[in-house]
Amino acid sequence: GSSVLSVKIRVMPSSFFILMRFFMRVDQVMVRVSDTRVYHETSWNYVLREFTSRDEMTDNLKVPTHVLTDPNAISQHLPVRTEVYEKLEFPSLPASESTGQDTTR
Numbered sequence: 001g002s003s004v005l006s007v008k009i010r011v012m013p014s015s016f017f018i019l020m021r022f023f024m025r026v027d028q029v030m031v032r033v034s035d036t037r038v039y040h041e042t043s044w045n046y047v048l049r050e051f052t053s054r055d056e057m058t059d060n061l062k063v064p065t066h067v068l069t070d071p072n073a074i075s076q077h078l079p080v081r082t083e084v085y086e087k088l089e090f091p092s093l094p095a096s097e098s099t100g101q102d103t104t105r
Contacts, residue, residue: 023071054078
């Protein structure tokens with residue numbers, strides 16, 4: 001078997017996007033792919049996060065053997081087991097902290 005964790009990050013002037021993929025194959029047992037996506041725009045006070053987990057027992061997969069070793073190819077053949085969508089809000093800061101002013105004087 002094998003397992004691979006990959007992270008791709010795209011940063012733009014006003015936003016960023018992160019894709020983290022965990023691929024796990026246990027030979028003659030199962031295949032699992034878990035994806036986490038994070039998106040944020042600078043004008044927002046929150047981050048969007050999406051988590052998806054897919055897996056299947058290899059006996060139930062009717063695909064060529066080489067597909068079992070390719071995370072991008074096999075993910076299309078795996079049923080979704082879990083999906084979670086979250087909006088993570090940043091806590092509000094007092095005005096003095098958000099402007100960077102020193103209030104200790």
